[in-house]
Amino acid sequence: MFPYPSGAGLHVGHPEGYTATDIISRFKRMEGFEVLHPMGWDAFGLPAERYAMTTGIHPKITTKNNIDNFRKQIKMLGLSYDWEREISTTHPDYYRWTQWIFLQIYNAYFDRESKKAEPISKLIERFESKGSTGFEGIELPKSLGFSASEWKTKDRKAKEDILAHFRLVYQANIPVNWCEALGTVLANEEVEEWVSKGYTVERRPMRQYMMRITAYAERLLEDLKLCEWPVSTLEMQRNWIGKSEGLELEFPVSEQSAKIIVYTTRPDTLFGATYLVLSPEHPIVPQITKPEAKSEIEAYQKECSLKSELERTELNKEKTGVFTGSFADHPLLPGKKIPIYISDYVLYGYGTGAIMAVPAHDQRDYDFAKKYALPILSVIDGKGEEGKAFDSKDSVCINSSSSVLDINGFHYKEAFAKVADWAEGIGIGKKKTQFKLRDWLFARQRYWGEPIPIVHFEDGTPKALSESELPLLLPDVKDFKPSGTGESPLANATDWLVYKDPETGELARRETNTMPQWAGSCWYYLRYIDPRNTNRLVDPDLEKAWMPVQIYIGGAEHAVLHLLYSRFWHKILFDLGHVSSPEPFQKLVHQGLILGEDKSKMSKSRGNVVNPDDVVGEYGADTLRLFEMFMGPFEMTKPWSKNGVEGVFRFLNRVWRLYHSGPEESFYVEEKPAGEAELKILHKTIKKVKEDIENYSFNTAVSQMMIFVNEMTAVKSRPKSILEPFVLVIAPFAPHLAEELWEKLGHKETLAFTPFPKWESQYVIDAEITIVVQVNGKMRGEFIASKDIESKDAIQKAKEVEKVIPFLQGKEIKKEIYVPGKLVNLVVA
Numbered sequence: 001m002f003p004y005p006s007g008a009g010l011h012v013g014h015p016e017g018y019t020a021t022d023i024i025s026r027f028k029r030m031e032g033f034e035v036l037h038p039m040g041w042d043a044f045g046l047p048a049e050r051y052a053m054t055t056g057i058h059p060k061i062t063t064k065n066n067i068d069n070f071r072k073q074i075k076m077l078g079l080s081y082d083w084e085r086e087i088s089t090t091h092p093d094y095y096r097w098t099q100w101i102f103l104q105i106y107n108a109y110f111d112r113e114s115k116k117a118e119p120i121s122k123l124i125e126r127f128e129s130k131g132s133t134g135f136e137g138i139e140l141p142k143s144l145g146f147s148a149s150e151w152k153t154k155d156r157k158a159k160e161d162i163l164a165h166f167r168l169v170y171q172a173n174i175p176v177n178w179c180e181a182l183g184t185v186l187a188n189e190e191v192e193e194w195v196s197k198g199y200t201v202e203r204r205p206m207r208q209y210m211m212r213i214t215a216y217a218e219r220l221l222e223d224l225k226l227c228e229w230p231v232s233t234l235e236m237q238r239n240w241i242g243k244s245e246g247l248e249l250e251f252p253v254s255e256q257s258a259k260i261i262v263y264t265t266r267p268d269t270l271f272g273a274t275y276l277v278l279s280p281e282h283p284i285v286p287q288i289t290k291p292e293a294k295s296e297i298e299a300y301q302k303e304c305s306l307k308s309e310l311e312r313t314e315l316n317k318e319k320t321g322v323f324t325g326s327f328a329d330h331p332l333l334p335g336k337k338i339p340i341y342i343s344d345y346v347l348y349g350y351g352t353g354a355i356m357a358v359p360a361h362d363q364r365d366y367d368f369a370k371k372y373a374l375p376i377l378s379v380i381d382g383k384g385e386e387g388k389a390f391d392s393k394d395s396v397c398i399n400s401s402s403s404v405l406d407i408n409g410f411h412y413k414e415a416f417a418k419v420a421d422w423a424e425g426i427g428i429g430k431k432k433t434q435f436k437l438r439d440w441l442f443a444r445q446r447y448w449g450e451p452i453p454i455v456h457f458e459d460g461t462p463k464a465l466s467e468s469e470l471p472l473l474l475p476d477v478k479d480f481k482p483s484g485t486g487e488s489p490l491a492n493a494t495d496w497l498v499y500k501d502p503e504t505g506e507l508a509r510r511e512t513n514t515m516p517q518w519a520g521s522c523w524y525y526l527r528y529i530d531p532r533n534t535n536r537l538v539d540p541d542l543e544k545a546w547m548p549v550q551i552y553i554g555g556a557e558h559a560v561l562h563l564l565y566s567r568f569w570h571k572i573l574f575d576l577g578h579v580s581s582p583e584p585f586q587k588l589v590h591q592g593l594i595l596g597e598d599k600s601k602m603s604k605s606r607g608n609v610v611n612p613d614d615v616v617g618e619y620g621a622d623t624l625r626l627f628e629m630f631m632g633p634f635e636m637t638k639p640w641s642k643n644g645v646e647g648v649f650r651f652l653n654r655v656w657r658l659y660h661s662g663p664e665e666s667f668y669v670e671e672k673p674a675g676e677a678e679l680k681i682l683h684k685t686i687k688k689v690k691e692d693i694e695n696y697s698f699n700t701a702v703s704q705m706m707i708f709v710n711e712m713t714a715v716k717s718r719p720k721s722i723l724e725p726f727v728l729v730i731a732p733f734a735p736h737l738a739e740e741l742w743e744k745l746g747h748k749e750t751l752a753f754t755p756f757p758k759w760e761s762q763y764v765i766d767a768e769i770t771i772v773v774q775v776n777g778k779m780r781g782e783f784i785a786s787k788d789i790e791s792k793d794a795i796q797k798a799k800e801v802e803k804v805i806p807f808l809q810g811k812e813i814k815k816e817i818y819v820p821g822k823l824v825n826l827v828v829a
Contacts, residue, residue, distance in 0.1 A: 002042045041088040044090055077624065107167075160462060233590070253329075321341045381396045551586075552589070592633070681708050
């Protein structure tokens with residue numbers, strides 16, 4: 001577990017996942033396993049900095065107070081964490097290693113041949129011996145190609161500019177979500193939260209650090225087969241990575257030298273392209289915009305900059321756009337010119353930032369074409385719904401012939417190949433595997449984050465700090481407000497900014513961006529293994545013994561980005577030999593959301609937040625733990641219920657009374673042999689609870705324990721041989737009650753490491769079973785019989801069941817079916 005310690009403290013949704021992992025941990029210890037069950041804090045973040053901006057209180061103070069409160073609340077719940085392994089992303093001993101990992105990534109590149117990260121020094125050696133051969137036109141623009149001798153004559157700035165095309169961390173000018181009031185870039189997933197709080201966010205091009213996660217797209221996709229994760233989560237990861245096979249194709253701009261490159265997964269529909277659409281941020285827009293359209297284009301670009309990507313890509317929103325005044329030559333239709341628009345439904349970061357619009361076969365293009373009265377030409381056979389585009393790969397090309405190419409009658413795959421071969425043959429296109437995944441924007445203009453260990457010399461050359469200079473500490477500052485220059489508050493720490501190179505004495509300026517909050521949470525699981533190691537990230541032997549993480553329980557909100565970024569960093573560490581497994585998390589389980597009693601999401605504004613302190617104060621920690629496990633299937637969303645809490649509280653009191661008698665509730669168990677019925681309910685309960693814990697079916701485990709208590713309450717005897725094992729069965733769920741009863745049973749040591757009871761098969765198999773009787777497949781009755789009853793006897797008894805007889809009278813039995821131990825089905829006519 002690695003929560004963000006907010007000022008609001010825990011609400012009752014937090015303990016659900018914590019309790020589940022605690023039950024598993026306690027159970028596994030009782031099963032004889034070594035268990036690593038730690039807790040730490042993902043404590044950097046904008047809320048603490050924003051609070052500092054308004055109050056002047058340093059984020060480290062509020063963060064410490066929040067952590068102290070969280071820790072107090074968590075300990076109140078009886079969660080068996082190893083507190084000696086407690087870590088926080090904000091502690092220099094921790095973020096030293098976050099910075100160290102950053103340097104490993106910065107000083108590496110992705111080798112296409114080995115398909116893994118390699119040290120950048122290996123690439124430099126190759127440049128020194130072979131120049132840029134093999135990289136030109138792929139990682140490196142052809143215009144920047146060089147020989148080995150030319151490389152050796154380049155100055156340091158020129159060399160670093162070349163290496164930036166390869167490093168797994170680089171800088172680029174990209175459109176970002178800029179919030180002027182907060183003075184920082186926001187991640188896409190943060191935009192909605194801060195806009196809802198009244199802040200304005202606009203899209204603005206800025207120079208930012210990026211991590212080249214796209215180099216790992218194929219491996220991130222392929223290695224999902226190693227993960228035992230929910231199907232929905234695997235699908236979300238696949239969709240986010242978004243692999244597609246398509247064609248990159250040039251459209252010449254009419255009467256200009258410019259060319260627009262589009263990427264399409266449907267080359268078979270090229271004849272149906274009736275216009276092009278560029279992203280408003282596309283750098284070619286100013287070049288191709290006609291003077292008469294300039295003011296309208298610029299106004300639209302400004303309007304789009306105030307929208308988030310989510311707003312821009314909503315399928316049901318009204319399409320908007322502006323005509324640039326320019327046209328493109330259609331490559332398959334000589335003399336045909338198609339208009340070029342800009343529109344916010346095309347994003348510069350996806351594909352090439354330009355699309356060929358085929359309105360007959362793409363819904364967004366269709367909506368745009370209808371609004372602006374653009375031609376809609378069907379080029380694949382099939383008819384969609386009225387007002388809808390027809391999009392199917394199970395189709396045949398029509399209206400797809402010209403003096404250049406004829407694909408009429410071709411199916412999708414044939415047409416794709418034909419168009420792609422033609423485009424590649426004349427040098428205007430190439431087949432390409434594309435991913436929706438984009439490089440990770442890895443910089444924030446904030447104070448409260450990990451400083452990036454890079455300095456910049458006056459000529460613009462960057463230099464990574466050496467490992468011996470880590471940790472690079474945050475300076476103490478008094479003012480946490482933005483610098484006013486677009487830089488973080490670190491830009492105001494003038495003494496801290498100045499860096500003197502220990503090798504040359506040359507002065508440089510420290511990087512003022514800090515890392516995003518994702519950074520510290522990308523690798524925390526590794527530090528849990530060896531949290532006090534000052535010499536290395538993690539001891540290799542310990543890492544090999546504990547990794548990969550065997551069970552990760554977390555909310556579905558982590559289904560994409562957190563898991564994707566962690567996997568990315570882990571793969572780089574794996575490639576560089578720092579970890580032993582290619583994937584960090586073996587099995588993943590999502591806990592469901594706990595809603596308020598009004599069945600809506602808990603929030604202060606709705607007044608439906610339940611504080612666990614109040615529940616524990618009134619009913620005890622075991623009641624809260626047990627109730628959250630009993631509410632329903634672990635993975636499902638379910639509403640809070642005070643009545644349900646009270647019901648579980650009454651159940652725990654009944655457990656207590658099983659071991660006590662008389663008006664003074666004196667402890668009482670009997671040293672006497674147990675009866676057959678008592679042994680049966682005990683062993684069935686042991687078996688059921690064990691299996692349910694292993695399957696995360698905690699609610700049905702609690703139900704079985706309730707059945708046990710009901711049956712034992714109904715009998716007068718209290719055999720110790722029955723009640724003592726039951727204490728061990730309930731212990732993972734209600735440890736406080738169990739430890740108290742364990743001591744009363746005469747034990748001096750904790751039960752935490754006492755073996756979980758084993759069930760015996762003779763007590764879990766019933767001698768008699770209930771067999772259902774169906775007539776024509778519908779249940780009409782049931783009867784009790786020996787578990788070994790013969791087929792002919794079962795069918796005869798079924799015919800004699802009182803409730804079944806009326807359905808057989810006057811009818812002929814056509815077929816008699818017996819499913820051993822389950823049912824008899826009589827087919828009548």
